[in-house]
Amino acid sequence: MHYVRLLRPAKIQSSTEGLTISLLFTITTDLGDSFLCPEDGPIDIIVAPVDPAASPVDSASVLLRGKQVCKYKWKAGMRILDAKVKLRPGLKKETVNCKFAIYPAQQRLRDTSTPLGALPVADVLPWRVDTNGKIRMGVIMPATFEFVNGICAPVSVRTLALGPGHYINDSGGGRILNLQFEEEIGESIARHIWDAGLVTSAYLADACSSPESIRELFPIERERFNVLELGSGVGILGITIASVLPKAAAAQGQTLIEAKVLLTDLDEAEERARSNIARGKATLGLGSVDGADVAIEYENLDWDEGCDDRFGPLAAATPWDLVVLSDCTYNVDSLPSLVGTLSALHAAKEQHYGAEAVKSSVLLATKPRHSSEQALFGLLKDQSWMYRVVKEIPLPKIGEEDEVVQIYILERGGRVV
Ligand SMILES: C[S@@+](CC[C@H](N)C(=O)[O-])C[C@H]1O[C@@H](n2cnc3c(N)ncnc32)[C@H](O)[C@@H]1O
Structure with missing residues (x-):
C-alpha cells in the first residue's frame, strides 16, 4: 500500500501571472521506507478541488477557466513531485477557501456518494474486483488538504468510505458513511x-x-x-x-x-x-x-x-x-x-x-x-x-x-x- 503524503503544507505563491498553489508531495509506504515505483509505466496523479458542486464560488472557480483538474505523472525512480497548480486570474490569496484532493487517476470514483479523495473500503480488500472484472492491484491512499483564507491547514485528511450498508444515521439509500482522519503533515509515527x-x-x-x-x-x-x-x-x-x-x-x-x-x-x-x-x-x-x-x-x-x-x-x-x-x-x-x-x-x-x-x-x-x-x-x-x-x-x-x-x-x- 502507498500513501500520497504532503511534505509541507501547500503554499499559495503570487507572481505577475497570478496565483499558483505550490505543492510538494511524495508517494510512499506507511513507514516511509520506499517510494512508489510503477514498473509498468507512469501513474497519472490528479489534483482537483473537492466537491465543487457543494461550494461553487470557492472551489469550482479556483482553477484556470475550463479546467476541472490538474494532471501530473509519477514515474519510477521519483521521490518527490513538485506540482504547481495555476489559479484563475483575479483571485486574491486571502479569499481562497477550498479543499483539494490528490489521487491516482485510475482510482476515480464510481459513485456520487463518495467524495473525491476518499478510498472506498472495497478498494482496500484485494479479493474485490473492479468494474471490469480485474482483481485490484496495489492501492494508493489519496490525501486532501484545505486552504482557509489562503493559508493551508497543517494537517492533511484521509477519507475512508465505509461502503454499502453503512449510511449516516442508517437512513438507507442516503449518504454513505465517509470517515475522515487527520494526519500531521511531516514525519511522526x-x-x-x-x-x-x-x-x-x-x-x-x-x-x-x-x-x-x-x-x-x-x-x-x-x-x-x-x-x-x-x-x-x-x-x-x-x-x-x-x-x-x-x-x-x-x-x-x-x-x-x-x-x-x-x-x-x-x-x-x-x-x-x-x-x-x-x-x-x-x-x-x-x-x-x-x-x-x-x-x-x-x-x-x-x-x-x-x-x-x-x-x-x-x-x-x-x-x-x-x-x-x-x-x-x-x-x-x-x-x-x-x-x-x-x-x-x-x-x-x-x-x-x-x-x-x-x-x-x-x-x-x-x-x-x-x-x-x-x-x-x-x-x-x-x-x-x-x-x-x-x-x-x-x-x-x-x-x-x-x-x-x-x-x-x-x-x-x-x-x-
Ligand atoms: C505504527 S503506529 C500504529 C498506529 C495505529 N494503531 C494505526 O494502525 O494506524 C504505533 C503506535 O503505537 C504507539 N506507541 C508506541 N510505543 C508506545 C507506548 N510505550 N505506549 C503507548 N503507545 C505506544 C505510537 O505512539 C503509535 O501511535
Missing part, C-alpha cells in the same frame, strides 16, 4: 495512518454484512460492549469500530444499547486523536449510531506504565470486553511492556468481577515487517495468552512484493462474563 489499521478497519466494515465473518473477529454477546484500543495513533481503527459496532452487533442478532470505545496512546498522539474523534462524532451524529449510544473517548496510556498496573481513570473504570491494537508490534523493544499491559488489563478485569479465569479477548492486527517481531509470541505464551490467526488479508503493493495483514485473536482465561 504516532500521527499517521498505518497499513494494518487501515486494512483491519476496511475488513471490519465489510465483514458487517456477513454474520460468520464478523462473529469470528468481533463476537458481541451483550447489549453493552466496551472496547479499549492501545497505540491508537490517529485513531482509524477505534473510530471505525465505534462507527460499525451497532451494525456488527445487529449482524450477530444483538441490539446494542450502549457502547464505549476508548482510544489510548502516548501524549504526542493525543491532539490528532482527539481531533479525529471530534470529526467522527460530527459525521456520526451526537453520540448515537444507528440508535445505540456509542461513546468515543481518548486517554493517554503508556505501556511502560500500563504493565505496572498504572492506568488513567477512563481505562481503569471499565472491564473491557475487547482490547484492540494494530501495527503496534513492530518495535521489539516495546513488546514486553505491551504484553505486560495486556496482562495487567486482564488482571484488572478479574479483579473487577472478583473471579479468577475471567476471559479476556484481544484483536491484534499486524503487517509483519521483520522476523524479530516473532518475539511477541514467546512473550504471550509466557503470560498464558493463547493466540491464533483468524484472518490473513493480502496487501498487493505496486512495484514491490505483496505484503499481508494478519489479524490475531488472543485469549486468556476461560470464563465468559
